[in-house]
Amino acid sequence: MGKGLRSIDGRCTLALLYTAGLLTALEYWWLPIRVQDRIGPPARMAGVSLDAGLGWVAACIVGFLVIPLAFTFILHRERPASIGMSLKGFHKHIWIYLGLYAVMIPFILMAAERPGFQDTYPFVQDATLSVDTFIRWEVAYLAQFVALEAFFRGYLLFTLEKRFGWNAIFVMAVPYCMIHFHKPAPECFGAIIAGVVLGALALRLRTWAGGAVLHALVAFTMDYLAAQRAGLF
Numbered sequence: 314m315g316k317g318l319r320s321i322d323g324r325c326t327l328a329l330l331y332t333a334g335l336l337t338a339l340e341y342w343w344l345p346i347r348v349q350d351r352i353g354p355p356a357r358m359a360g361v362s363l364d365a366g367l368g369w370v371a372a373c374i375v376g377f378l379v380i381p382l383a384f385t386f387i388l389h390r391e392r393p394a395s396i397g398m399s400l401k402g403f404h405k406h407i408w409i410y411l412g413l414y415a416v417m418i419p420f421i422l423m424a425a426e427r428p429g430f431q432d433t434y435p436f437v438q439d440a441t442l443s444v445d446t447f448i449r450w451e452v453a454y455l456a457q458f459v460a461l462e463a464f465f466r467g468y469l470l471f472t473l474e475k476r477f478g479w480n481a482i483f484v485m486a487v488p489y490c491m492i493h494f495h496k497p498a499p500e501c502f503g504a505i506i507a508g509v510v511l512g513a514l515a516l517r518l519r520t521w522a523g524g525a526v527l528h529a530l531v532a533f534t535m536d537y538l539a540a541q542r543a544g545l546f
Contacts, residue, residue, distance in 0.1 A: 324389065328472040331384075332488050335376045343372035344495070345436050360438030363446055369436075370453045377460035381468035397467040397521040409514065410523040414530050420503075421531065425538040429497045434539035441543040451536060455529040462528055465489045466511050466521035474516060482512035 473481035486508035
């Protein structure tokens with residue numbers, strides 16, 4: 314047993330245990346509907362307000378971005394580039410992500426026709442009340458995706474790479490899929506593929522910046538289509 318304990322990688326252990334704790338905390342306390350239930354009125358009665366959505370975004374930014382950066386700076390004494398936070402070569406590779414976005418557009422349009430789409434997007438029902446509220450929500454929502462990519466294709470992936478090499482992609486894809494469990498099934502299955510593809514690109518290019526752009530474009534498109542069908546545009 315002693316030999317087994319000595320073989321434990323402290324950095325990977327921290328990253329994995331932190332991931333488990335963070336996703337549990339977000340699930341039970343910081344999902345938009347959880348925040349809405351705390352500030353009232355309950356989500357089942359009035360939907361999710363902008364304030365509740367912003368509370369969720371703030372929790373995601375702290376959990377996905379701020380704390381992992383603190384781990385990197387304080388515990389590991391490394392620069393942000395060590396976890397993929399870099400724009401080096403970004404302009405040379407952005408076409409890859411824009412190409413992936415173009416490929417995804419037909420699937421997004423098909424998803425938008427499904428009955429559950431309108432019930433899922435936008436997360437904040439208030440976002441469809443006015444263009445001003447929609448814009449405010451989208452700015453915050455897209456910032457959340459930057460933090461999300463910084464965590465899954467940044468901190469978690471690059472930390473695990475040190476121990477598992479490219480197999481880290483598949484380890485990262487498991488919790489990434491799990492955060493989609495509240496969404497329609499096709500999107501959840503698609504998250505497995507997206508997690509692997511974006512993970513491979515992040516390791517190959519040594520940055521998650523392009524993934525953040527792609528994720529933001531897809532998310533905005535889905536919200537825009539939902540808002541359009543709700544009569545906002």
